[in-house]
Amino acid sequence: MLLQQLNVIQLWSCMHVVNFVSKFDYHHARTVHRMYLVGLTGGIASGKSTVSSILRELGCPIIDADVVARQVVEPHSRAYVQIVRHFGPDILEESGAIDRKKLGQLIFAHDDKRRLLNSITHPEIHRAMLKQILLYFLKGYRYVVLDVPLLFETRRLTRFLNHTVVVYCDPATQLSRLMQRDGLTQEEAEQRVATQMPLKEKRGLASHVVDNSGGREDTHRQVLRLHTALEDSMEFLLVRAVAMAAAAGLGGILLYTIKLLVS
Secondary structure: OHHHHHHHHHHHHHHHHHHHHHOOOHHHHHHHOOOOEEEEEEOOOOOHHHHHHHHHHOOOOEEEHHHHHHHHOOOOOHHHHHHHHHHOHHHEOOOOOEOHHHHHHHHHOOHHHHHHHHHHHHHHHHHHHHHHHHHHHHHOOOOEEEEOOOHHHHOOOHHHOOEEEEEEOOHHHHHHHHHHHHOOOHHHHHHHHHOOOOHHHHHHHOOEEEEOOOOHHHHHHHHHHHHHHHHHOOOHHHHHHHHHHHHHHHHHHHHHHHHHHHO
8 A cells, every 4th residue: 555655656746747847948947047057159150069069078968059949840840830830831841841941041131030030949949958958957967068059149048057158260260161161152151140249249248268260179178178167166066955955855745745644
């Protein structure tokens, strides 16, 4: 009988957690704002992906907003339905998936359409990222790196971050890399860069800067110093203390419930 009662309590607890995670969205972010979160951003072709890959190699948990952005617009998802409704079926591939290139050309040429797309996708992206943050926290990581291209443009996540890192490179290098990477003309590259906040401005907002204007070796050294500083930080201890206190409180409630059931 006691075993059955314990199983009921365990099942209820699991259902409660699953229900919490399934409803976890941007508005619930305040419950984890004390987590040791690090925001990583930069500009188009500034080398953010290089820094992100180095951090991943060093064992840092990375949540890539670009990857999440592709996941939340998969066919039949909530964001997918809204995008097709507003932008029409012409942006779809034959398979039914969204043609990112077509959609990109459309929004880069029209500010209002870009804002509309952001209003559809950003809440979904943030919701999915917050679920991953919770998962990493439960796994015991000291901090999580959020790789977010438009971190300072949207400012929706900055209030929850303990540190922000900007990957910077000089404007000439940025244009040259973008033209070479995407096969763009200088005019097209300048148009893409102009849609984002200038790197110089982002640099002034960040708590850490990685200058990626030079070679990979220099960038690697800077990232290694950054990683060491983040690993040595004791900011995660507060989060763990709060979590342990909460867990102890829940354990006490469960024990008290069990005593009532068996008495």
